[in-house]
Amino acid sequence: MKRLLGTLSLALAAVAFAASPASAQTPKRxxxxxxxxxxxxxxxxxxxxxxxATLHFSSPFYSTLLRYNLPKFPQIEGDLAKSWTLSxxxxxxxxxxxxxxxxxxxxxxxxxxxxxTYERLRNPxxxxxxxxxxxxxxxxxxxxxxxxxxxxxLKAVNASMLDHFASPWNCVYSAKDLAADANAPRTKIxxxxxxxxxxxxxxxHVAGKRNESYFKKxxxxxxxxxxxxxxxxxxxxxxxxxxxxxxxxxxxxxxxRDRMVAAMGDKLRVEESSWTxxxxxxxxxxxxxxxxxxxxxxxxxxxxxxxxxQGLSRISTLRSVGGVIRPGSPLATPEAELVKLPGFxxxxxxxxxxxxxxxxxxxxxxxxxxxWNRNLAMPYTPAxxxxxxxxxxxxxEVEHKQSDTAPYxxxxxxxxYEVAVDFSNLFNDDATLAxxxxxxxxxxxxxxxxANDDVIDDLYEKQLREGDxxxxxxxxxxxxxxxxEQAYQQPLLWWHRIVLTxxxxxxxxxxxxxxxxxxxxxxxxxQ
Amino acid sequence: xxxxxxxxxxLTIPTLLGVAVLVFFMLRIVxxxxxxxxxxxxxxxxxxxxxxxxxxxxxxxKPLMTQFGDWMVGVATxxxxxxxxxxxxxxxxxxxxLELSLQVAIMATLIAVFIxxxxxxxxxxxxxxxxxYVVRIVTIGGxxxxxxxFGMLIMLSLLAFFNWLPPITFTPIxxxxxxxxxxxxxxxxxxxxxxxxxxxxxxxxxxxxxxNEDYIRTARAKGVYEKLxxxxxxxxxxLLPAITVIGLEFTFLVGGLVVTxxxxxxxxxxxxxxxxxxxxxxxxxxxxxxxxxAFYVFxxxxxxxxxxxxDPRIRYT
Numbered sequence: 018m019k020r021l022l023g024t025l026s027l028a029l030a031a032v033a034f035a036a037s038p039a040s041a042q043t044p045k046r047x048x049x050x051x052x053x054x055x056x057x058x059x060x061x062x063x064x065x066x067x068x069x070a071t072l073h074f075s076s077p078f079y080s081t082l083l084r085y086n087l088p089k090f091p092q093i094e095g096d097l098a099k100s101w102t103l104s105x106x107x108x109x110x111x112x113x114x115x116x117x118x119x120x121x122x123x124x125x126x127x128x129x130x131x132x133x134t135y136e137r138l139r140n141p142x143x144x145x146x147x148x149x150x151x152x153x154x155x156x157x158x159x160x161x162x163x164x165x166x167x168x169x170x171l172k173a174v175n176a177s178m179l180d181h182f183a184s185p186w187n188c189v190y191s192a193k194d195l196a197a198d199a200n201a202p203r204t205k206i207x208x209x210x211x212x213x214x215x216x217x218x219x220x221x222h223v224a225g226k227r228n229e230s231y232f233k234k235x236x237x238x239x240x241x242x243x244x245x246x247x248x249x250x251x252x253x254x255x256x257x258x259x260x261x262x263x264x265x266x267x268x269x270x271x272x273x274r275d276r277m278v279a280a281m282g283d284k285l286r287v288e289e290s291s292w293t294x295x296x297x298x299x300x301x302x303x304x305x306x307x308x309x310x311x312x313x314x315x316x317x318x319x320x321x322x323x324x325x326x327q328g329l330s331r332i333s334t335l336r337s338v339g340g341v342i343r344p345g346s347p348l349a350t351p352e353a354e355l356v357k358l359p360g361f362x363x364x365x366x367x368x369x370x371x372x373x374x375x376x377x378x379x380x381x382x383x384x385x386x387x388x389w390n391r392n393l394a395m396p397y398t399p400a401x402x403x404x405x406x407x408x409x410x411x412x413x414e415v416e417h418k419q420s421d422t423a424p425y426x427x428x429x430x431x432x433x434y435e436v437a438v439d440f441s442n443l444f445n446d447d448a449t450l451a452x453x454x455x456x457x458x459x460x461x462x463x464x465x466x467x468a469n470d471d472v473i474d475d476l477y478e479k480q481l482r483e484g485d486x487x488x489x490x491x492x493x494x495x496x497x498x499x500x501x502e503q504a505y506q507q508p509l510l511w512w513h514r515i516v517l518t519x520x521x522x523x524x525x526x527x528x529x530x531x532x533x534x535x536x537x538x539x540x541x542x543x544q
Numbered sequence: 545x546x547x548x549x550x551x552x553x554x555l556t557i558p559t560l561l562g563v564a565v566l567v568f569f570m571l572r573i574v575x576x577x578x579x580x581x582x583x584x585x586x587x588x589x590x591x592x593x594x595x596x597x598x599x600x601x602x603x604x605x606k607p608l609m610t611q612f613g614d615w616m617v618g619v620a621t622x623x624x625x626x627x628x629x630x631x632x633x634x635x636x637x638x639x640x641x642l643e644l645s646l647q648v649a650i651m652a653t654l655i656a657v658f659i660x661x662x663x664x665x666x667x668x669x670x671x672x673x674x675x676x677y678v679v680r681i682v683t684i685g686g687x688x689x690x691x692x693x694f695g696m697l698i699m700l701s702l703l704a705f706f707n708w709l710p711p712i713t714f715t716p717i718x719x720x721x722x723x724x725x726x727x728x729x730x731x732x733x734x735x736x737x738x739x740x741x742x743x744x745x746x747x748x749x750x751x752x753x754x755x756n757e758d759y760i761r762t763a764r765a766k767g768v769y770e771k772l773x774x775x776x777x778x779x780x781x782x783l784l785p786a787i788t789v790i791g792l793e794f795t796f797l798v799g800g801l802v803v804t805x806x807x808x809x810x811x812x813x814x815x816x817x818x819x820x821x822x823x824x825x826x827x828x829x830x831x832x833x834x835x836x837x838a839f840y841v842f843x844x845x846x847x848x849x850x851x852x853x854x855d856p857r858i859r860y861t
Binding site (some may be wrong): 145146218219220221243245247249251257261262278421423424427430431 | 638
């Protein structure tokens with residue numbers, strides 16, 4: 018009876034706790050939030066970046082046209098846009114913008130700023146760089162009938178366009194600034210976001226203070242914040258434990274989580290989610306013998322992903338086995354189908370025998386090559402070591418070369434590598450975003466395999482223009498099959514996100530992407 | 545003496561010039577392109593046009609000798625140009641970190657000198673007694689334990705015993721001396737321990753050598769107080785090799801604390817050096833090499849001058 022009562026009490030307590038989540042409490046205004054950023058951005062320009070280091074730095078200063086509603090992810094909501102409509106032919110988006118919005122320098126925000134921003138995104142000029150040029154290539158024209166309305170006319174139906182409008186990388190810049198210098202956002206911050214820029218002490222921190230004229234009334238809650246660069250995980254964890262920082266919003270490994278939970282107990286909040294991030298193996302098909310599909314396929318077939326995921330998930334942020342779309346998300350290939358694809362068999366012994374046979378056929382029984390990798394401990398190093406071991410088991414000798422991120426990426430982009438551990442850093446589960454990495458190199462220079470494959474391009478185009486979800490899924494799976502059969506690139510494992518925050522940090526919302534939710538507008542301190 | 549100092553100062557000019565020539569041209573031989581790393585290094589899809597524009601902006605489109613000439617003109621006026629990566633003045637990038645690194649080096653030196661001199665002297669005077677053994681254990685410990693690891697122990701101990709850590713961002717000493725010292729005393733202790741061990745062992749061995757010299761025996765035979773024999777005659781001479789070590793260690797500390805800076809999350813010169821090398825940031829590397837070289841030259845000069853102060857037999861002509 019006592020045990021029953023105890024169980025009931027626990028259950029009631031759990032229900033009571035669930036009924037009063039952190040977000041339901043009344044937010045308190047004020048305070049300064051110190052949080053860790055485990056990398057320092059080389060510049061401030063969101064359009065020219067693919068690293069969270071830029072977003073965690075810049076997001077609090079900027080707004081975007083649309084954004085994701087994180088508690089209801091992947092639902093989209095307006096940010097600078099108050100509302101929007103899509104024409105019946107699905108080729109015209111009309112956005113109504115908030116009025117009374119001002120840039121931090123006092124300049125009123127209008128539709129002209131949206132136009133200037135998106136013109137820069139789709140067609141950068143004057144030395145500006147846009148990593149989203151291909152994403153917005155379907156935009157035919159941007160019109161601004163009045164200061165609070167902006168109209169995007171598309172060349173063709175694009176099933177992913179709304180998701181692209183919600184991209185966190187599309188920071189809205191001032192038309193005035195861009196007219197003066199197309200590259201101004203690289204070094205100057207002037208947004209409409211919840212915080213205004215105070216200082217960036219290189220190598221140390223970035224600081225922001227409340228934007229008193231932020232267009233969302235009552236926000237932000239914090240007086241100020243400081244993003245402190247903690248380049249070493251150990252230093253970051255110490256700082257978190259010691260209370261110098263109250264959060265790190267990217268993610269930590271399971272071992273780091275366990276250490277912090279043991280040290281901090283109930284002062285720490287642990288939030289976990291699958292992650293829209295994967296590591297992948299990329300072959301440079303311009304470098305023999307990787308121009309031979311048999312060699313590439315053999316190497317992929319030698320990898321025991323299912324076994325590896327069990328071991329690696331204990332020591333690193335790598336966890337789920339999946340294809341090109343995040344496992345478990347609506348467009349992902351189910352496991353039953355996935356295991357039929359090369360590299361995903363659960364019978365690793367048979368798979369490796371076949372791999373050896375393929376290498377023999379290709380005359381590459383004594384294959385040796387260099388595997389390029391980033392010198393980041395988590396999870397790149399364990400992933401690299403894992404791959405070296407997997408390939409050793411079919412008699413392949415691999416030199417594991419780890420390098421700083423910038424020279425590593427520069428080498429990969431220039432094609433100066435044989436095989437690399439690459440990454441796919443997404444912010445949603447939309448197929449177009451995930452698949453664009455595999456488009457022919459002639460169409461997307463970011464395709465590291467440098468392969469040109471018209472079949473893949475055709476399937477990509479079909480899924481992009483398809484409004485019917487079932488049909489679209491069919492095209493996506495066909496593309497995935499083609500990609501893995503040709504073995505240009507293949508996801509190794511998908512990441513698992515673990516975010517640690519002090520329980521005094523409230524209002525921050527967990528999501529499957531570390532690129533989202535960085536504006537800190539609704540974050541407050543329960544102190 | 546003055547003539548010696550002036551001639552040594554003048555000699556620094558060809559020395560630094562040699563360093564400048566070497567660093568400039570050797571960096572250009574090293575494979576890697578700063579523009580590629582800068583623009584493609586965060587994963588971007590960059591057009592060739594953007595790369596060429598950036599190359600032009602950084603002056604990398606000019607002939608090598610013109611680039612060298614431009615840089616040398618700048619160096620002569622203490623203008624080291626702009627960082628190719630951050631596009632901020634090199635002097636600004638360095639001075640931002642130099643204050644912290646210099647302060648850690650000075651604090652570590654003070655800790656080392658003030659502990660090492662009595663420690664080394666005591667060990668020598670009580671040779672082969674338990675005092676000597678304790679000092680030897682402590683100093684061997686200092687030499688064996690890497691500074692960064694000792695730093696990690698300090699941090700974990702502070703967390704475990706006091707649930708406290710020093711501030712994580714740098715505050716200049718003139719803004720808030722307490723916050724400044726609270727942050728920097730720990731890395732200074734971490735590196736100062738090893739530094740102290742090196743100096744203490746040097747003082748011990750050289751003092752033992754000096755104590756066997758004829759002039760010490762003579763002083764004692766003349767009835768000079770033992771304290772005076774030690775402080776005035778023995779220690780002054782025994783300090784000479786220690787001064788050289790102190791000078792070299794000090795210069796090393798200014799730019800060589802890469803891992804210790806990471807442990808304490810310090811924004812110092814060591815980290816900047818590593819970052820600038822990995823980014824092929826030529827102008828910043830050049831500026832930092834010139835700075836470290838200048839430090840070595842001037843600290844060595846100071847060491848030579850101190851030699852004369854401590855040992856009047858040494859006179860430079």
